[in-house]
Amino acid sequence: MLSPSQGKLVRNGEERKSVICIEGNIASGKTTCLEYFSKTSNIEVLTEPVSKWRNVQGHNPLALMYQDPERWGLTLQTYVQLTMLDRHLSTVAAPVRMMERSIYSAKYIFVENLYKSGKMPEVDFAVLSEWFEWIVKNIAIPVDLIVYLQTTPQTCYERLKQRCREEERVIPMEYLEAIHNLYEDWLIKQTSFKVPAPVLVISADDDLQKMLHQYEENRERILTARRA
Numbered sequence: 001m002l003s004p005s006q007g008k009l010v011r012n013g014e015e016r017k018s019v020i021c022i023e024g025n026i027a028s029g030k031t032t033c034l035e036y037f038s039k040t041s042n043i044e045v046l047t048e049p050v051s052k053w054r055n056v057q058g059h060n061p062l063a064l065m066y067q068d069p070e071r072w073g074l075t076l077q078t079y080v081q082l083t084m085l086d087r088h089l090s091t092v093a094a095p096v097r098m099m100e101r102s103i104y105s106a107k108y109i110f111v112e113n114l115y116k117s118g119k120m121p122e123v124d125f126a127v128l129s130e131w132f133e134w135i136v137k138n139i140a141i142p143v144d145l146i147v148y149l150q151t152t153p154q155t156c157y158e159r160l161k162q163r164c165r166e167e168e169r170v171i172p173m174e175y176l177e178a179i180h181n182l183y184e185d186w187l188i189k190q191t192s193f194k195v196p197a198p199v200l201v202i203s204a205d206d207d208l209q210k211m212l213h214q215y216e217e218n219r220e221r222i223l224t225a226r227r228a
């Protein structure tokens with residue numbers, strides 16, 4: 001249940017739990033990272049609700065967006081915003097919640113990319129932006145740490161091809177470069193949008209074995225992240 005506290009709606013009983021968001025380009029290895037940490041007791045992992053984006057009451061807004069972003073970008077991103085908000089507000093039993101992406105990257109990276117690339121009409125961008133601003137102003141969406149899996153767009157392109165998700169066959173290298181640049185501006189240069197939590201950067205171009213080693217090296221830092 002949501003209750004008012006200091007001017008915002010807050011999820012009851014979740015105040016003392018920590019929230020880690022795993023951020024990174026498409027196919028950078030976020031799901032693989034979450035799978036690894038899901039074996040740790042005391043962590044509850046929440047993957048991105050991609051299956052919902054591929055099937056809402058028999059419709060596939062993810063596929064529609066890639067086929068015709070001007071027409072369907074608003075539809076997909078409205079649903080992404082709703083489902084990510086639902087993820088942020090879900091109750092978890094464990095003291096640490098590890099989430100794939102966030103409502104923040106949905107707006108600051110994907111909506112921004114559609115708009116900046118001329119594929120989202122100004123009115124659609126305005127509507128989504130007002131929705132987003134209302135949500136973050138009125139509902140507490142705490143994040144304690146952002147783990148940024150930093151890759152080259154080339155690495156993501158190779159992994160994307162290997163994963164072979166049907167809807168993503170049309171993604172060109174330029175799309176991954178645009179998403180990469182937006183992530184770098186947001187989380188590394190910190191010049192575009194407010195960063196809601198400290199950022200831990202992990203180089204993620206390495207093979208799986210080396211990645212697991214890096215996760216071990218950073219385990220303590222990740223699991224002890226707490227907001228002030």
Ligand SMILES: Nc1ncnc2c1ncn2[C@@H]1O[C@H](COP(=O)(O)OP(=O)(O)O)[C@@H](O)[C@H]1O
Nearest residue numbers: 026027028029030031032159163206207208211
């Ligand atoms: N370090 C890695 N080296 C090589 N392949 C990887 C690595 N991490 C993930 N993969 C593979 O790359 C693809 C995308 O990984 P995934 O974890 O689904 O990315 P994301 O969740 O960020 O989209 C998958 O096929 C996965 O098995």
Ligand SMILES: O=c1ccn([C@H]2C[C@H](O)[C@@H](COP(=O)(O)O)O2)c(=O)[nH]1
Nearest residue numbers: 025026027048050080105106110168
């Ligand atoms: O706000 C968003 C978030 C994600 N997407 C797309 C990008 C990918 O095709 C899928 C899932 O991303 P992964 O990086 O593989 O988890 O959803 C989007 O269009 N908008």
